[in-house]
Amino acid sequence: xxxxxxxxxxxxxxxxxxxxxxxxxxxxxxxxxxxxxxxxxxxxxxxxxxxxxxxxxxxxxxxxxxxxxxxxxxxxxxxxxxxxxxxxxxxxxxxxxxxxxxxxxxxxxxxxxxxxxxxxxxxxxxxxxxxxxxxxxxxxxxxxxxxxxxxxxxxxxxxxxxxxxxxxxxxxxxxxxxxxxxxxxxxxxxxxxxxxxxxxxxxxxxxxxxxxxxxxxxxxxxxxxxxxxxxxxxxxxxxxxxxxxxxxxxxxxxxxxxxxxxxxxxxxxxxxxxxxxxxxxxxxxxxxxxxxxxxxxxxxxxxxxxxxxxxxxxxxxxxxxxxxxxxxxxxxxxxxxxxxxxxxxxxxxxxxxxxxx
Amino acid sequence: xxxxxxxxxxxxxxxxxxxxxxxxxxxxxxxxxxxxxxxxxxxxxxxxxxxxxxxxxxxxxxxxxxxxxxxxxxxxxxxxxxxxxxxxxxxxxxxxxxxxxxxxxxxxxxxxxxxxxxxxxxxxxxxxxxxxxxxxxxxxxxxxxxxxxxxxxxxxxxxxxxxxxxxxxxxxxxxxxxxxxxxxxxxxxxxxxxxxxxxxxxxxxxxxxxxxxxxxxxxxxxxxxxxxxxxxxxxxxxxxxxxxxxxxxxxxxxxxxxxxxxxxxxxxxxxxxxxxxxxxxxxxxxxxxxxxxxxxxxxxxxxxxxxxxxxxxxxxxxxxxxxxxxxxxxxxxxxxxxxxxxxxxxxx
Numbered sequence: 001x002x003x004x005x006x007x008x009x010x011x012x013x014x015x016x017x018x019x020x021x022x023x024x025x026x027x028x029x030x031x032x033x034x035x036x037x038x039x040x041x042x043x044x045x046x047x048x049x050x051x052x053x054x055x056x057x058x059x060x061x062x063x064x065x066x067x068x069x070x071x072x073x074x075x076x077x078x079x080x081x082x083x084x085x086x087x088x089x090x091x092x093x094x095x096x097x098x099x100x101x102x103x104x105x106x107x108x109x110x111x112x113x114x115x116x117x118x119x120x121x122x123x124x125x126x127x128x129x130x131x132x133x134x135x136x137x138x139x140x141x142x143x144x145x146x147x148x149x150x151x152x153x154x155x156x157x158x159x160x161x162x163x164x165x166x167x168x169x170x171x172x173x174x175x176x177x178x179x180x181x182x183x184x185x186x187x188x189x190x191x192x193x194x195x196x197x198x199x200x201x202x203x204x205x206x207x208x209x210x211x212x213x214x215x216x217x218x219x220x221x222x223x224x225x226x227x228x229x230x231x232x233x234x235x236x237x238x239x240x241x242x243x244x245x246x247x248x249x250x251x252x253x254x255x256x257x258x259x260x261x262x263x264x265x266x267x268x269x270x271x272x273x274x275x276x277x278x279x280x281x282x283x284x285x286x287x288x289x290x291x292x293x294x295x296x297x298x299x300x301x302x303x304x305x306x307x308x309x310x311x312x313x314x315x316x317x318x319x320x321x322x323x324x325x326x327x328x329x330x331x332x333x334x335x336x337x338x339x340x341x342x343x344x345x346x347x348x349x350x351x352x353x354x355x356x357x
Numbered sequence: 358x359x360x361x362x363x364x365x366x367x368x369x370x371x372x373x374x375x376x377x378x379x380x381x382x383x384x385x386x387x388x389x390x391x392x393x394x395x396x397x398x399x400x401x402x403x404x405x406x407x408x409x410x411x412x413x414x415x416x417x418x419x420x421x422x423x424x425x426x427x428x429x430x431x432x433x434x435x436x437x438x439x440x441x442x443x444x445x446x447x448x449x450x451x452x453x454x455x456x457x458x459x460x461x462x463x464x465x466x467x468x469x470x471x472x473x474x475x476x477x478x479x480x481x482x483x484x485x486x487x488x489x490x491x492x493x494x495x496x497x498x499x500x501x502x503x504x505x506x507x508x509x510x511x512x513x514x515x516x517x518x519x520x521x522x523x524x525x526x527x528x529x530x531x532x533x534x535x536x537x538x539x540x541x542x543x544x545x546x547x548x549x550x551x552x553x554x555x556x557x558x559x560x561x562x563x564x565x566x567x568x569x570x571x572x573x574x575x576x577x578x579x580x581x582x583x584x585x586x587x588x589x590x591x592x593x594x595x596x597x598x599x600x601x602x603x604x605x606x607x608x609x610x611x612x613x614x615x616x617x618x619x620x621x622x623x624x625x626x627x628x629x630x631x632x633x634x635x636x637x638x639x640x641x642x643x644x645x646x647x648x649x650x651x652x653x654x655x656x657x658x659x660x661x662x663x664x665x666x667x668x669x670x671x672x673x674x675x676x677x678x679x680x681x682x683x684x685x686x687x688x689x690x691x692x693x694x695x696x697x698x699x700x701x702x703x704x705x
Binding site (some may be wrong): 078080082092094095097098099100111112113114115116117118119120121122123128129130131132136138140141142143144148152162163164166168169170173174176239241242243244245250252294296321322325326327329 | 435436437438446448449450453454455456465467468469470471472476482483484487490492494495496497498501517519521522523524525527591592594595597601669670671672673674675677
């Protein structure tokens with residue numbers, strides 16, 4: 001895959017519709033991509049898409065990224081045809097007002113909507129300064145009344161941000177999109193699967209595209225329980241704040257300096273030997289990588305590392321600004337180099353080194 | 358070009374208040390052909406004239422403002438982040454995670470930053486950041502950015518339009534360029550021989566700032582006999598009283614208030630009824646939030662009808678309108694400028 005093809009793959013994945021609990025379209029898109037690469041994949045009982053590359057008597061390694069994205073679920077259709085909603089995953093109400101959304105219809109198609117609320121002209125002075133609570137917002141799809149809306153959408157239907165995928169900045173070094181968290185991880189896995197095609201790697205490899213990360217990591221939990229891996233590599237994107245108004249020690253990681261390797265976050269302490277091996281490989285192969293320098297967030301490793309009799313975990317995340325918004329920003333170079341790092345780790349895996357650290 | 362396409366094309370123009378001339382050439386391409394002549398005055402009003410061909414004909418002013426809300430760069434920070442302040446009444450709640458365009462030496466893309474929930478302190482969660490505290494992410498190193506952008510560079514919202522159900526559309530800049538488009542289209546539809554006078558379409562500047570300077574000076578120069586002032590009007594949503602808003606899809610609103618001319622308003626309503634065009638009455642106890650207060654006070658005074666295109670989510674990137682209302686508006690304007698009865702009563 002050329003760099004251009006990798007960007008195109010990321011674009012396609014990010015623009016796919018897959019709020020938490022409604023990931024099947026993303027899974028099916030990935031399934032098609034994998035099939036084109038000559039891989040057979042299967043959906044497990046909760047919707048995780050899995051590719052198994054077997055190797056007997058070898059360490060079992062589960063590599064995962066989640067297919068879901070933060071989004072919305074319709075909780076009420078009002079008399080005048082507006083859609084009240086709840087959020088799926090952690091979304092800051094401040095990024096919602098006035099945003100465009102894509103709403104799933106009863107027939108499985110999509111309609112456009114906008115998140116509306118009282119116009120500034122009608123707001124009181126206090127309201128203008130306050131965060132509008134989500135319960136005061138509604139999605140307007142243009143319906144004239146309740147029956148009109150009900151003929152198109154239904155309670156429990158999902159929605160996501162409708163936001164352009166844009167390459168921007170100096171020499172187009174950055175990418176802005178919705179759902180970079182974690183379609184970027186999915187894209188890295190597809191890239192690595194292409195790269196290792198036909199190679200014989202002494203690992204029992206399980207590539208898992210997991211569901212429901214954003215609300216409790218449940219897809220990864222059941223996947224890990226059935227796969228029972230020895231090692232877990234989670235490919236993610238992580239919230240960073242490398243911004244001028246944030247003190248250096250709270251910036252988490254820096255865009256453009258490579259994938260961020262976690263030591264610990266709010267749900268996992270990562271395996272020290274695994275982290276050391278990853279850092280050493282990055283250094284020796286000249287692949288940019290950095291440490292995540294703040295204890296924040298969490299990912300599928302939270303459940304995976306605690307499954308069965310315990311799993312040694314590693315997480316590599318693309319530093320991402322404004323995560324969980326319609327405008328997540330990542331560095332193109334970080335995206336491109338992370339795939340190389342994952343490939344390098346898989347092809348240079350050294351169990352002794354990890355265990356003896 | 359269909360009316361919807363004209364509305365979207367005009368709304369897409371960069372016309373942040375004070376920078377109305379930025380896309381002037383494109384504006385001329387879009388509507389210049391509907392008129393006999395056009396001028397730009399000292400404050401940036403664009404005036405398009407369609408002549409009736411008769412001597413001493415009354416002058417009919419149709420006003421819609423050209424400017425839209427936006428932002429302006431106040432500082433360039435490390436790693437190419439920009440700070441901005443608002444131009445006009447930007448709704449601060451819509452800013453975080455919005456896509457913007459920075460109109461420097463070249464057009465560049467930017468994103469207004471937000472702090473992700475993972476990294477927020479609980480104390481931050483309830484307050485809205487003031488516009489001056491937000492950062493626009495450009496993805497440029499500071500030195501490179503300084504070659505393109507400087508303090509004072511205007512910033513607008515990224516163009517994005519979508520079709521909603523039932524002929525409604527949503528996007529940015531409908532306030533007030535949707536009205537400008539309807540007005541231009543209405544004037545195009547009126548046959549020259551039917552015109553009740555010379556028609557001046559004033560796409561006025563600087564409405565969104567408190568000065569409302571464009572309409573005042575533009576109307577002074579034109580000195581019309583009477584005027585049709587056309588701006589968006591606040592659409593009814595579940596959280597605002599019906600008495601303070603107008604129904605989207607309910608037709609053009611006509612404002613009855615102390616400063617609008619009662620007779621002109623009534624005659625315009627009759628015209629709508631005669632043509633089978635939907636309209637609704639909007640009431641104010643004082644003035645209007647449009648150019649009418651400026652225009653009616655111009656010179657020796659100008660009788661005004663204040664018409665409104667119902668618009669939801671005003672001053673956001675998701676303003677929405679009903680194309681049926683827009684269609685009504687274009688037809689009503691065509692009827693207004695060809696009404697011999699109105700000209701008879703209001704010509705000087």
